[in-house]
Amino acid sequence: MEALKSLSSLLFPGQAPTPSEKLDEPPFAHANPSKAIKAYLLERSAEFREISELRQRGWDNPEGDSFFQKQRQNADKSDDRTAAYFFELMRRIGHELHRSTGAFAVQPGSPHPNILDMCMAPGGFLDVALSKSPTSRALAFSLPASDGGHKVLLRMTSNVEIRYLDVTMLAADMGVEEVPKDHPDADRFLPRQLEPRQSFDLVFCDGQVLRTHARAPYRERREAKRLSVTQLALGLEHLRPGGTMVVLLHKLEAWDTANLLRIFHKFSTVKLLKPKSGHAKRSSFYMVATDVRSCHPQAVRAIDIWKAAWKAATFGSDEEYQRMLWNGELGAEQLLDDFGLELMALGKEIWKVQADALAKAPFIQHTSASR
Numbered sequence: 001m002e003a004l005k006s007l008s009s010l011l012f013p014g015q016a017p018t019p020s021e022k023l024d025e026p027p028f029a030h031a032n033p034s035k036a037i038k039a040y041l042l043e044r045s046a047e048f049r050e051i052s053e054l055r056q057r058g059w060d061n062p063e064g065d066s067f068f069q070k071q072r073q074n075a076d077k078s079d080d081r082t083a084a085y086f087f088e089l090m091r092r093i094g095h096e097l098h099r100s101t102g103a104f105a106v107q108p109g110s111p112h113p114n115i116l117d118m119c120m121a122p123g124g125f126l127d128v129a130l131s132k133s134p135t136s137r138a139l140a141f142s143l144p145a146s147d148g149g150h151k152v153l154l155r156m157t158s159n160v161e162i163r164y165l166d167v168t169m170l171a172a173d174m175g176v177e178e179v180p181k182d183h184p185d186a187d188r189f190l191p192r193q194l195e196p197r198q199s200f201d202l203v204f205c206d207g208q209v210l211r212t213h214a215r216a217p218y219r220e221r222r223e224a225k226r227l228s229v230t231q232l233a234l235g236l237e238h239l240r241p242g243g244t245m246v247v248l249l250h251k252l253e254a255w256d257t258a259n260l261l262r263i264f265h266k267f268s269t270v271k272l273l274k275p276k277s278g279h280a281k282r283s284s285f286y287m288v289a290t291d292v293r294s295c296h297p298q299a300v301r302a303i304d305i306w307k308a309a310w311k312a313a314t315f316g317s318d319e320e321y322q323r324m325l326w327n328g329e330l331g332a333e334q335l336l337d338d339f340g341l342e343l344m345a346l347g348k349e350i351w352k353v354q355a356d357a358l359a360k361a362p363f364i365q366h367t368s369a370s371r
């Protein structure tokens with residue numbers, strides 16, 4: 001476990017902490033930046049106030065808990081009927097996203113249209129994208145079913161290549177060629193899958209950590225970060241300049257999500273969507289980033305930071321991991337000064353869709369009736 005203890009020089013080159021600097025202490029005024037963002041939005045946005053009130057009523061009602069628990073249980077089922085339902089649902093969501101953005105069709109004029117799907121199963125998005133751009137080739141990664149991954153239901157053709165692997169173990173692609181031998185996952189890290197100059201016109205980052213995926217204990221509290229930064233770093237690094245990324249995100253008002261949107265805003269055109277076919281009652285939504293200038297200095301910097309975050313989450317101590325979460329991010333005050341108004345504008349529509357869906361949910365309607 002020596003490997004997990006100290007990798008400061010690898011993670012924070014030239015950034016030795018001063019003796020008085022506690023590693024896990026955010027170097028910003030707000031110790032809880034998400035709380036500060038929430039306070040800002042509550043003061044200024046009627047849509048955010050409405051959704052916050054509805055969410056609170058949902059949390060206060062035990063029926064709300066059982067509704068979401070049932071949704072989670074259904075998502076964990078792996079029988080054929082559930083898998084087919086999930087595939088159709090993903091296709092519907094894909095069509096809905098495409099209708100609003102045109103994102104699933106590779107831009108005309110691309111000589112060799114290529115799609116990368118970082119977490120593909122069951123394959124609904126890729127199915128929609130291939131129907132919009134039938135001459136495209138696709139490379140798709142998918143967690144093996146034996147590790148708890150979903151079944152692939154996409155009809156296979158010669159223009160699609162699937163590699164069954166755990167994307168969070170793509171060490172060589174994430175910049176780590178040599179893995180410490182005493183690391184708990186030492187023999188699970190993977191060799192390079194993407195050539196340095198390999199590029200794609202459209203990248204899907206729709207992975208979600210699965211409860212059915214057996215993992216070493218060190219990963220548990222860090223897995224969501226590991227999965228998200230791997231998809232983002234490799235997706236953006238291998239995106240053709242001017243290409244499109246479709247990324248699943250959670251909770252717009254959370255500090256890390258807001259920072260991510262601020263970063264993408266610097267080098268792409270960002271649109272947020274909450275498909276009504278799925279995600280309507282939950283806080284998840286999609287970012288569709290088009291015209292992504294993937295060679296922009298801010299994009300290159302973001303890729304380096306995500307790779308460093310992956311290294312910290314995979315090899316670092318708790319202190320190193322905590323510190324890395326703040327690396328390159330703005331504290332709440334600066335973030336809101338810089339991006340608060342855009343954040344509010346971006347959120348308006350998705351909070352409205354969630355509010356409309358929650359207002360109709362039985363666990364909210366029952367609380368209204370009993371008031």
Ligand SMILES: C[S@@+](CC[C@H](N)C(=O)[O-])C[C@H]1O[C@@H](n2cnc3c(N)ncnc32)[C@H](O)[C@@H]1O
Nearest residue numbers: 090119121122123124125143166167206207208
């Ligand atoms: C919401 S589903 C993706 C649906 C897909 N976009 C579609 O259109 O059908 C989330 C996916 O993330 C995958 N996943 C989760 N953890 C993963 C990992 N570590 N490596 C690869 N795939 C992973 C799951 O197996 C699942 O297929």
